[in-house]
Amino acid sequence: MSSKMQRRHDAITALVLEQGAVTVGSLAERLGVSMQTIRRDVETLCQGAMLRRVHGRVELSEELMNTPFDQRAGTNLVGKRAIGEAAAQLIPDGSTLFISIGSTPLSVALALRRRKRLTVITNNLSVAMALSEEMSNRIILPGGELRLPDRDILGNDVLEFFGRFRADFAVFGAAGIADDGCLLEFHTTEVRATQKICENAQKSILVVDWSKFGRQAPALGDNIATIDKTIIDRRPPDNYALLLDRIKDRLLVAEGDAT
Numbered sequence: 001m002s003s004k005m006q007r008r009h010d011a012i013t014a015l016v017l018e019q020g021a022v023t024v025g026s027l028a029e030r031l032g033v034s035m036q037t038i039r040r041d042v043e044t045l046c047q048g049a050m051l052r053r054v055h056g057r058v059e060l061s062e063e064l065m066n067t068p069f070d071q072r073a074g075t076n077l078v079g080k081r082a083i084g085e086a087a088a089q090l091i092p093d094g095s096t097l098f099i100s101i102g103s104t105p106l107s108v109a110l111a112l113r114r115r116k117r118l119t120v121i122t123n124n125l126s127v128a129m130a131l132s133e134e135m136s137n138r139i140i141l142p143g144g145e146l147r148l149p150d151r152d153i154l155g156n157d158v159l160e161f162f163g164r165f166r167a168d169f170a171v172f173g174a175a176g177i178a179d180d181g182c183l184l185e186f187h188t189t190e191v192r193a194t195q196k197i198c199e200n201a202q203k204s205i206l207v208v209d210w211s212k213f214g215r216q217a218p219a220l221g222d223n224i225a226t227i228d229k230t231i232i233d234r235r236p237p238d239n240y241a242l243l244l245d246r247i248k249d250r251l252l253v254a255e256g257d258a259t
Contacts, residue, residue: 008033008041012058016051017188017219021059050218060186060218079209079233080104082254084111086231087207091169093117098162098197099127100172101152101190104207106130108171121165123158123193125151140165154189162196170194170201174208176215181224181243184217191221204228210236 001009008031015022015030028038042058045051052061084107091097091112096119099105109127112118119138120131125146128139142161144153172194176184183206185191198204206227213236224230224247231252235244244251 005041008037009045012038012041012045013050014188016058016060021054021057023057024053025056027058079255080107081111082233083207083209083231084108086252086254087171087205088112088115090205090229091115091118091171095119095169096121096165096167097169097171098122098165098167098201099124100170100194100197101150101154102173104173104209105171108207119167121162121167121197123153123161125153154187154193156189158189159192159196162193162200165200167197167201168203170197170204171207172197172205174206174212174221175217177208177213177224179214179239179243181246183221183224184215185219185221186217188219191219194221198222198227206230209233213237213240 011031012022012027015027024035024038024042027042028035031038042051042053046053046058050061051058080103083104087108088111093115094117095115099109099120099122101124105124106126109120109124109130112131113133116134116136118131118134119140120127121140122128123142125141128141131137132139142153142158144155144157146152147154174183175186175190178184183194185194204227206224206229208230210232224243227247227250229250229252230247231254233253234255235253
């Protein structure tokens, strides 16, 4: 494979990771090559395990795509409720906080409905709606296109939006946690948004249920060891015991530590 072709393949893969899906026509225009060239590139890339072609666009393979938001929000309700309540205990009235996308951060927002005078900076429309019932709260949203069915907003404008604020807390989830503790997401824009809110908050709070340990996603983020507080519902399998021991002073098991 020529170096020029490899650069195109890398660029195509990076764009899909960032945007979730891109059309063949937009790839040809962006990379300055013919449709025929892009079709050959896509055909080669789709022979691997990461990408697939569907109706004129290129997207992540089905096994690397996230499940629909409403389906995720309806799973492990007891565990997510426990995580939400535990996180809410750390956040007093009058706090300023970032809350990211995802079903577990939404559980935190639902638990925060008893709080007052919160300033909530979020790109998660479900979070904004959950906390809008308390009239003393201030809720700040970015502009941009709403991503459906997740009901969130992503993109470079969101990074600039988050960069204009400072907060007491950053509450966020992760699509998966690798064996070495690296946080995984489905798109690089999700990674960058998480990194920005953690950078601009005094305290970072990761909220994940036990099923995220070992779950695969293609975009690499920071490591769990860099997070100020990690809240899980219950302990994952024993092969993660060493990883959790390294952060035990910053780990909260919401449903109680059985060991």
